[in-house]
Amino acid sequence: MAGNKETSDLKTSVEGRNLVMERTFAAPRELVFKAFSESDQLADWWGPQGWQTENRTFDFKPDGVWHYCMRCVDKEQGDFYGQESWGKAVYKEIDAPEKIVYSDVFADEEGKAVEGMPEVQVTYTFLEQDGQTKLKAQNQFASEETLQAILDMGIVQGFSSQLGKLDNHLKRAE
Template sequence: MTENNTTSKVTSYAEGRDLIMERTFDAPRELVFKVFTEPEHLEQWWGPEGWQTTVKKFELKPDGIWHYCMRCEDKDQGDFYGQESWGKSVYHEIVEPEKIVYTDMFSDAEGNTNENMPGIKITMTFIEQSGKTKIVTRSEFPSEEDLKKIMEMGVVEGTASQYECLDDYLKEIQ
């Protein structure tokens, strides 16, 4: 499955069971890396537009856990309003300010992994480009079927919305 797609400044394509998404931000690499690695920053922008994130646990180290909840606070999102979506990530590798490797999973409020949804190994690369930062995210799914399932759920559109929130936040703090 190979498909090139551009959604709101996010370029995405699939290679086998991998989804690659790219986006460039008008901010220095150290700052972009920082807002991905400090919980007080993540709570300001993580999640799609209209959702608020609360960090329950955050350990930025190999085998460390990030456990968080995204809650829809936008009444205009219909049935999503008031809904919670819990996530859990386990970090594998952190190379400041170049790379973060982790496994992302759906979970419940206690941090128990949702076994009905695939865990996704994610490698984020932060590339310096003359004062700007290009993020390349490679998400490795257990199978092509799992990739297709998550794409049908709107992962690219959700990431594009989330990156718009990040873009706005970066403008605020620079």
């Protein structure tokens, strides 16, 4: 499975069990990195449009845990309204302001991984380009089949929506 696509300002490519998504922001790298590394900022924009994020735990350091809940607060989203989606990330590597690496799983309210749901290894790279920042998200799954299942769940559309919220957050933060 391989392919390249562009959704709004988001460029995506699939190679084997890896999904790469890239977008450039009109903001300095340090500002974009802080949006990922400070709990209040991350909660302000993380999740697709119409969803709000609560950070239950946020320990931004290697081996630190980020346990969060995204809740749909948009009545226009029909059956999704009121739903919760819990996740848990464990940070593996942090090289400010250039890179963040973590593992991410679907979790329950207590932070236990949900059985049968995939784990993804995520690497964010923040590249400075003439006062702008190119964000590269590399997502590695256990298999091509797992990646396909996540693609079918709408990861690209959700991430694109989420990065739209990040763009608005960065404009307010400047």
